[in-house]
Amino acid sequence: MEGDKLLIRGVVPSEYAKNELWDVIKGIDAAVSDAVIDINVQSGLTYKVVSGDTLSKIAKRFYGNANDYNKIFQANTDQLDDPDKIKVGQELKLP
Incomplete structure (x- = not known):
């Protein structure tokens, strides 16, 4: 409580998660x-690629929209040449 108001404070892994929390x-x-x-969005979050992953699937999981895959690709051009060629075990930065 802060005064007579409920205080909700925390850190979430993505903007999508923040929006989901707001909806609740x-x-x-x-x-x-x-x-x-x-509520703050965690910065510097990374994701380790597992079998069956695509950038679109990762974007859907973290941002709620598969079409946001290019955000992940652009943040990882130091290790990715093609958004369709990711490898199991790669550590991807999530912007």
């Missing part, structure tokens, strides 16, 4: 007038 909070109280909300 608004589902409880659409006005969100009696809460102080301080």
Whole structure:
């Protein structure tokens, strides 16, 4: 509690997760007038590629939209030449 308001503070792994959390909070109280909300997106997050992954699947998981795969590709041009050629075990930066 902060004064007479509920304090919600935390760190989430992606902007998508932050939006999902906001949706849950608004589902409880659409006005969100009696809460102080301080949610930050973690920076420097990485993801280790597993069998069956594609950049589109990773983008869908972290951003909620498979079409955001290019964000991941652009953040990893130091190790990726082609967005369709990722390898199991690669550590990808998630912007």
